[in-house]
Amino acid sequence: MEKLPRDFYLRDGLSLARALLGKAFVTNIDGVLTSGIISETEAYMGVIDKASHAYGGLRSSRTETMYLEGGRAYVYLIYGMYNCMNVVANKEDVPEAVLIRGVVPLDGISHMAKRRAEFRKKTEIAEPRNRKELLNFSNGPGKLCICLGIDRSFDKRVLWGDDIYIADAGIVIENEPLLSKRVNIDYAEEAADYLWRFSLSDDDIIKICQYGGER
DNA sequence: CCCATGATGCCCT
DNA sequence: GGGCATCATGGGT
Numbered sequence: 001m002e003k004l005p006r007d008f009y010l011r012d013g014l015s016l017a018r019a020l021l022g023k024a025f026v027t028n029i030d031g032v033l034t035s036g037i038i039s040e041t042e043a044y045m046g047v048i049d050k051a052s053h054a055y056g057g058l059r060s061s062r063t064e065t066m067y068l069e070g071g072r073a074y075v076y077l078i079y080g081m082y083n084c085m086n087v088v089a090n091k092e093d094v095p096e097a098v099l100i101r102g103v104v105p106l107d108g109i110s111h112m113a114k115r116r117a118e119f120r121k122k123t124e125i126a127e128p129r130n131r132k133e134l135l136n137f138s139n140g141p142g143k144l145c146i147c148l149g150i151d152r153s154f155d156k157r158v159l160w161g162d163d164i165y166i167a168d169a170g171i172v173i174e175n176e177p178l179l180s181k182r183v184n185i186d187y188a189e190e191a192a193d194y195l196w197r198f199s200l201s202d203d204d205i206i207k208i209c210q211y212g213g214e215r
Numbered sequence: 216c217c218c219a220t221g222a223t224g225c226c227c228t
Numbered sequence: 229g230g231g232c233a234t235c236a237t238g239g240g241t
Contacts, residue, residue: 044233050228051228051233052228053226053228053233055228058227058228060226062225062226063228076225076233077223077224077225078225078232078233079222079224079231079232080223080225080232080234081222081223081224081234081235082223082234084233084234086233099233101233120235120236140234140235141234142234142235183233184232184233184234185228187231188233
């Protein structure tokens with residue numbers, strides 16, 4: 001799989017949010033390779049976007065990452081226990097980012113299941129046995145970080161590294177992505193209504209599930 | 216399927 | 229001190 005080059009990320013957050021759909025998100029941590037196909041994203045458009053951490057040009061130790069050049073990981077803690085993985089977009093000092101909201105598991109599902117079981121120390125997590133379970137397995141920003149082993153130690157890292165990268169898996173997206181409102185940003189006033197959430201069509205997702213199963 | 220709720224730590228949206 | 233770019237669970241429908 002071909003890692004996406006640095007130039008890929010040097011575009012605005014809305015374009016990048018669309019472009020990342022269907023790409024493979026890969027981590028290779030301590031010899032454990034896990035990956036998933038990006039199925040859902042949200043754009044956060046920085047200074048002008050009331051939902052963005054960088055709204056109004058806010059700079060803090062946390063948001064500093066968003067001001068880096070495109071192609072970095074922006075990872076932060078949410079609700080006290082989950083990490084959110086964002087891809088920094090655009091050129092330096094333009095603080096836009098794309099939240100990865102869902103991936104379809106590709107490689108290393110057994111390792112993902114182990115990580116999820118470890119995270120919530122009670123129940124064992126069974127590997128998905130059908131398409132519905134596969135789609136529910138790593139389909140949220142917190143869950144996919146658990147599955148891929150992403151925590152805040154990855155903040156600011158470039159996304160063409162050895163242990164974290166995004167790659168072109170050769171998957172062809174056939175349909176336009178679905179557009180919808182972003183999730184859980186009620187505080188964002190008019191920005192809460194912008195259709196800045198992008199999802200692969202059901203047909204494309206079904207194809208990707210089969211792709212994963214063929215390996 | 217839907218909705219309500221608790222867990223939990225950091226950042227100030 | 230308020231409130232989060234969330235998830236799992238347990239109930240009802």
